[in-house]
Amino acid sequence: MTPPDEDSLIRKDVSALPVPPNLADYEQARASFRWPAAARALSGLPGGSGLNIAHEAVDRHAQGARATHVALRWLGKDGSQRDFSYAGLAAWSARFANVLDALGVQRGDRVFLLAGRIPELYMAVLGALKHRCVVSPLFAAFGPEPIFTRMSIGAAAVLVTTTGLYRRKVSALRERLPQLRHVLVVREEAGEPLPVGTLDLAALLEDAAPQYRIGPTRPDDPALLHFTSGTTGKPKGAIHVHEAVVAHHATGALALDFHPEDVFWCTADPGWVTGTSYGIVAPLVHGLTLIVDEADFDAERWYDILGREAVSVWYTAPTAVRMMMKGGAASARNRTFARLRFIASVGEPLNPQAVTWGLEAFGLPIHDNWWQTETGGIMIANFAAMDIRPGSMGKPLPGIEAALVRRTADGGVALLAEPGVEGELALRRGWPSMFRGYLGEEERYLKCFAGEWYLTGDLARRDAEGYYWFVGRADDVIKSSGHLIGPFEVESAFMAHPAVAEAGVIGKPDPVAGEIVKAFVALKPGHAPGEALRRDLLAFVRKRLGTAVAPKEIDFVAALPKTRSGKILRRLLKARELGLPEGDLSTLEPGA
Ligand code: ATP
Numbered sequence: 126m127t128p129p130d131e132d133s134l135i136r137k138d139v140s141a142l143p144v145p146p147n148l149a150d151y152e153q154a155r156a157s158f159r160w161p162a163a164a165r166a167l168s169g170l171p172g173g174s175g176l177n178i179a180h181e182a183v184d185r186h187a188q189g190a191r192a193t194h195v196a197l198r199w200l201g202k203d204g205s206q207r208d209f210s211y212a213g214l215a216a217w218s219a220r221f222a223n224v225l226d227a228l229g230v231q232r233g234d235r236v237f238l239l240a241g242r243i244p245e246l247y248m249a250v251l252g253a254l255k256h257r258c259v260v261s262p263l264f265a266a267f268g269p270e271p272i273f274t275r276m277s278i279g280a281a282a283v284l285v286t287t288t289g290l291y292r293r294k295v296s297a298l299r300e301r302l303p304q305l306r307h308v309l310v311v312r313e314e315a316g317e318p319l320p321v322g323t324l325d326l327a328a329l330l331e332d333a334a335p336q337y338r339i340g341p342t343r344p345d346d347p348a349l350l351h352f353t354s355g356t357t358g359k360p361k362g363a364i365h366v367h368e369a370v371v372a373h374h375a376t377g378a379l380a381l382d383f384h385p386e387d388v389f390w391c392t393a394d395p396g397w398v399t400g401t402s403y404g405i406v407a408p409l410v411h412g413l414t415l416i417v418d419e420a421d422f423d424a425e426r427w428y429d430i431l432g433r434e435a436v437s438v439w440y441t442a443p444t445a446v447r448m449m450m451k452g453g454a455a456s457a458r459n460r461t462f463a464r465l466r467f468i469a470s471v472g473e474p475l476n477p478q479a480v481t482w483g484l485e486a487f488g489l490p491i492h493d494n495w496w497q498t499e500t501g502g503i504m505i506a507n508f509a510a511m512d513i514r515p516g517s518m519g520k521p522l523p524g525i526e527a528a529l530v531r532r533t534a535d536g537g538v539a540l541l542a543e544p545g546v547e548g549e550l551a552l553r554r555g556w557p558s559m560f561r562g563y564l565g566e567e568e569r570y571l572k573c574f575a576g577e578w579y580l581t582g583d584l585a586r587r588d589a590e591g592y593y594w595f596v597g598r599a600d601d602v603i604k605s606s607g608h609l610i611g612p613f614e615v616e617s618a619f620m621a622h623p624a625v626a627e628a629g630v631i632g633k634p635d636p637v638a639g640e641i642v643k644a645f646v647a648l649k650p651g652h653a654p655g656e657a658l659r660r661d662l663l664a665f666v667r668k669r670l671g672t673a674v675a676p677k678e679i680d681f682v683a684a685l686p687k688t689r690s691g692k693i694l695r696r697l698l699k700a701r702e703l704g705l706p707e708g709d710l711s712t713l714e715p716g717a
């Protein structure tokens with residue numbers, strides 16, 4: 126089955142790109158890429174004492190020519206701005222590492238972060254990595270129970286948070302978290318009293334020395350603990366090691382086309398893996414200027430930042446793009462984005478309409494890429510110099526071998542080599558940012574592998590040119606009258622209709638067909654639900670998809686339920702439709 130947009134192509138003229146791309150020739154880059162050589166592009170700790178993410182991200186630049194270059198420009202909600210040079214960030218993170226040391230925190234202890242995008246969060250992540258602790262950033266909007274679950278699974282020894290978040294969400298949990306030894310808080314109001322049982326982070330940093338010598342760090346020492354988004358069920362705690370920085374560095378160059386003078390903005394919160402791998406580590410390892418916006422999504426604010434801060438590379442997510450699309454392209458076209466040259470997106474399939482909307486709004490297509498918490502870094506991408514097939518997630522990165530497989534009864538896999546065949550996306554194990562376990566769930570971890578292959582739980586297909594097309598999560602795929610239907614394809618057909626802002630598609634059990642396709646549709650401003658529009662939509666998608674794949678039912682909704690990382694929660698749409706238990710909703714965005 127060929128989706129309607131598979132034949133369209135956005136051609137790239139390499140000689141017309143504003144800077145020469147790092148990956149100019151895909152096949153050649155694949156043929157010559159080797160992970161050991163990629164590792165040698167990093168410095169390593171002085172004296173050959175290993176590999177540490179924070180050394181690569183800040184200290185080596187602070188000791189070199191980039192010392193005074195702006196590493197992080199922080200934009201406050203209230204319009205304030207703070208710049209940190211590489212030397213400054215190295216000193217602040219050193220202070221934080223010394224604070225941990227003075228408190229008796231040990232190598233391998235877990236340091237959790239529960240805060241908005243405030244400067245102290247970035248100091249703490251880097252400082253904790255210097256002290257060889259395992260860092261786990263949580264999303265500040267989590268309620269007490271999701272916080273408790275993650276901190277107890279992770280046996281948090283230290284928590285960095287704010288006074289308000291502590292009072293509202295953590296203080297009542299304290300007795301249930303016996304391993305939690307220190308809570309370091311940032312005051313929300315100047316001069317406010319500290320909650321009982323917490324320490325004043327500002328005062329501790331002030332008293333700490335701004336130098337810290339990172340101890341020997343093995344490449345396979347644990348560094349980060351990231352909980353998955355929980356789109357399919359209960360979130361899993363994926364463990365990543367210091368060596369992941371090799372992949373952060375390589376993928377920053379290849380998939381995001383980082384160049385030394387770039388100003389890079391990753392809109393993801395560090396509570397999700399994207400906000401750490403690419404919202405902190407990768408751009409700093411490259412010595413770039415990283416933009417951090419404390420505020421939540423607001424289309425006008427975002428356009429302002431892209432223009433005013435002269436952002437050159439922008440990494441965002443389909444939900445954000447769809448929200449910007451809702452307002453139309455005019456807002457963007459009335460402005461200038463003088464330095465913007467590369468836009469990428471991750472987290473969910475990017476509808477073809479969103480790819481081409483980028484052209485309308487910014488004069489640049491949006492480059493979809495695919496990865497997971499478990500993979501630690503970008504695995505499949507649309508590259509700056511490669512033609513785009515809108516709706517495709519691109520091709521595997523150099524150093525990454527992808528395949529489509531079918532699981533066999535004996536626990537192995539059969540490779541599906543024919544173009545166009547749908548199968549489970551698998552990756553040959555061994556890249557540096559591959560997760561090394563699900564904390565406390567060894568069996569679940571082992572189940573992700575069949576021999577040399579890591580099985581992703583996502584279904585995809587590859588076309589004859591080697592582009593990968595996302596079909597759906599294995600759990601979301603619909604089986605209707607002998608057809609396997611990926612919800613994304615149906616949702617994209619809806620997205621092509623001018624009245625549709627978003628669509629979520631599920632399979633609903635049916636005695637005859639097995640399952641029928643049901644769609645939930647949210648409309649753009651200015652369009653009202655009604656029978657006429659329903660019929661119009663049905664006819665519109667039937668024409669694009671054919672009757673076997675087109676939905677039989679459409680419900681209009683004000684908004685779709687999403688995770689806080691912006692992914693459509695199809696399992697919740699389905700549970701609600703069928704009146705079944707709603708399952709783990711710890712990552713549900715409120716109001717949906
Ligand atoms: P859980 O595993 O707990 O259900 P999750 O899979 O949503 O949560 P993440 O690791 O944050 O948690 O998300 C990775 C998943 O997001 C991928 O496996 C895939 O299903 C989806 N995804 C990410 N990028 C893309 C993309 N470009 N196109 C399609 N799907 C994507």
Ligand code: MG
Binds near residue numbers: 353497582
């Ligand atoms: Mg997952």
